[in-house]
Amino acid sequence: MSGGCLEEHLLSQCVQNRPESPQLLDYGVTDTDRGTFQLPCGGRIQLYVEPLFPDKSRAHIEALLAALDARQPVARRIDMASANAELVVGERCQAPARLVVSEGVLEHCLTPACRLLLVGAGEVARYVAAFAEAAGFDVSLCEPREAFSAGWTGERPLISALPDDLVVQQFSDRWSGVLALAHDPRVDDMALLAALRSEAFYVGAMGSVKTSSARRERLASLGLTDSELDRLHAPIGVNIPSKTPAEIAIAIVADLIKARWDMLASLPDL
Structure with a gap:
């Protein structure tokens, strides 16, 4: 302390x-206290x-x-x-x-611990998991693709279930966040469709501005409303010139921390 x-x-x-x-x-x-206990x-x-x-x-x-x-x-x-x-x-x-x-x-x-579901096993997910856990998040990593699961060398175990099922079952309350990091629309969109219709405090997807724009059009065609799409953080993370997986992960976790405090501050007092 x-x-x-x-x-x-x-x-x-x-x-x-x-x-x-x-x-x-x-x-x-x-003043005596400050001197005795060396407080600033x-x-x-x-x-x-x-x-x-x-x-x-x-x-x-x-x-x-x-x-x-x-x-x-x-x-x-x-x-x-x-x-x-x-x-x-x-x-x-x-x-x-x-x-x-x-x-x-x-x-x-x-309040309950904030859970994060990371969808897609890769280097960015590896760093996001480590940094987010250090920041107090409870992290799970989902990878339904066998080829990516087989090549995963991280210490964190993977969940092989479909991401939309996981979101509905475990990551749909206001204390949850869902991050689409698979770089595969077939996987990412499943998670995003379920997450954007949930109470999750943070829903984000990795990709460029162009990719994010195409994703929004695709999700809209699948039935998401404008208000639901407005909740999507894409491109994900704070806007810094991040290039490496570790830098991208730092940008993502910084945005998560801000979103968590914004969510908590929006709750009414006792």
Whole structure:
């Protein structure tokens, strides 16, 4: 959290004092704090410490995990004095892991992990998977073409299912993104048709401006509306002069990160 100094103090506080109820630890409020804990000038860190006990906390944590596994946002509401905690499943939050303390009640918002489906096994997909995973996305890679699957040397396992089926089954909620990277209309278009009709927060396709224009015309002829096509990020990624697979992947993941925060910011507050 801080490079070491806060961690040592936090551990000593928790081990020696063994708190029985939740508490907020404020560092950097005074000049002494800043000097003792080597915080940057004007910096402040507020940490929430919550002791968990098997007999009291297990059912609460299991219900929390079950809600997130079911792809539902959830808010934890903790009474700081009594340590009583409740869950509000389906609560919409403005940002992941948001903490708000008001009148002795702490509200902790959690949203499901953002899933990404990468369609098409290749060098760009390899780098996108690595960079996106490092940025906190849950990544899956689909490759229905046997020739490409046979030549795949990446560590990440491939899913051989048809991409449109995968989108409908697992990647159609607002916490999902679908990236068409196959360079094959027979594969990419299947994924895009399903994704653009879903709630996925990001739908993108790799290709040049000319290729992207032809793709839009093709998808329109297959029944997609103008509003659905407007959701398509194509050419995919932020507009930088990227040429190598790694550079293209950086442009894509940068756009994904922005789209994720835009999506979270569009959700209503508690």
